[in-house]
Amino acid sequence: MTIETLSTTRSHGGTQSVCRHASDTTATDMSFAIFVPDHAEGAKLPVLWYLSGLTCTHANVMEKGEYRAACARHGVIFVAPDTSPRGEGVPDDPDSAWDFGLGAGFYVDATVEPWAKNYRMRSYIEDELPSLLLRHFPMADMTRQGISGHSMGGHGALTVALRTPDRFRSVSAFAPIVAPTQCPWGEKALGGYLGPDRALWTAYDACALIDGGARLPDLLVDQGDADTFLAEQLKTPLLEESCRKAGQKATIRMQPGYDHSYYFISTFMAEHVAWHAERLKRGR
């Protein structure tokens, strides 16, 4: 488990790095971005994960997410993984569509060939990358983790957190796909990676998981009402309904005029970081 630092840049009173490592899980090299605020020698900082959306790499939020000022202020490490395996021999959507294959791992462990060998983003996010951080970033306090994400990555954040309730103290999302079993992006991805048996899909559907009894510590969601994917793909009202029925504590905010882009995400990023920081700093 070695790790290569591809770049290190000073920004906002901290260090923004891009790292690469050979992943056993995906059988490829994987890259991720990590921002570490300046801190006292030996100090431990909480970790906020951010899972990105379709077509993204680690770089999109790193360049456009506007999280560094808030993370430096609150002393929070920000980790942004890639969204799929990449590299020679990694299969892609046969039509090179942007909603499946490269850049579209959907945070699942694929069981169908030819995807099963490399497309294992669930295990990568749940097991391998946290282990790597624990080993290589001694200032990362893995007892205090939060998770967020955008769109497909909002789906990832919600479902990873719902399946591992003890890992995260705080969960938020920007414009998440809340019920992939009920929208075209999700049906294509889950059908493609997992096969036609819909019973296998529910582990990857936030609403289904909540309906089935899984719970989050708390939840903050921002969703733009001018987001062109809202009605067909994101379906925020389904999450509101599942949370209401389950008594799941949640703050789900419709933001008037905002779309699906990083212009939206960056607007509310500082609030999300502050929201996570508050929960990551208090005792359980």
Next chain:
Amino acid sequence: MTIETLSTTRSHGGTQSVCRHASDTTATDMSFAIFVPDHAEGAKLPVLWYLSGLTCTHANVMEKGEYRAACARHGVIFVAPDTSPRGEGVPDDPDSAWDFGLGAGFYVDATVEPWAKNYRMRSYIEDELPSLLLRHFPMADMTRQGISGHSMGGHGALTVALRTPDRFRSVSAFAPIVAPTQCPWGEKALGGYLGPDRALWTAYDACALIDGGARLPDLLVDQGDADTFLAEQLKTPLLEESCRKAGQKATIRMQPGYDHSYYFISTFMAEHVAWHAERLKRGR
């Protein structure tokens, strides 16, 4: 003088737009980005210009500059022009170098062929684009303008402001080229666009202008000390020396560990916007 709005996106409590217009000055279409904070009907907001560096378009600072939160907070319009003419028939560096030609207009009015027809960024920034704003953005208070920029655009901000002392109430720069007559980038650009007579270059050299008696209302400069262009191209100490000799009020800050990138610019952007806002909001 018509203007076409290419995109309009809600962000940080305001509107980020990209506009295009046919420029008489450059004899090309020109694009620029403009962020307008939400404001009361009929209100007038001060205008902060931001001139970008080599290789950039309007888009770099729009995506990575992290100015919107501060501009919305302070009620400041942010305008980011392109760095050169572009389009069919516009000549480029014969070797396609990135420090001359497309993306490298250097904010001069070229006098040498084949550049003289299109490469007229000085007049574009000094005359045409302000006139366009006055006509098409009635909320822009052109009696309250500030200007900033990065690298080649820092040079642009300083020299435009030094030549038009009544136009700007506030001037700042990120890692500016302070003396283009004394560095390789500047010598190539000024020699190429203006010819070998160095006497014609001084109108485009901030240090030479200050040495010659031109003055700024006040000046804020941030410069990273890990900027690899500092010693050979940017030469901040020359600006410190010219300001000291001239009694020019200036705050020139060396920022330890910071490089030349938008990770540096975005770190100090909010402070620059606040600094401009303070000066743009008080009376003369």
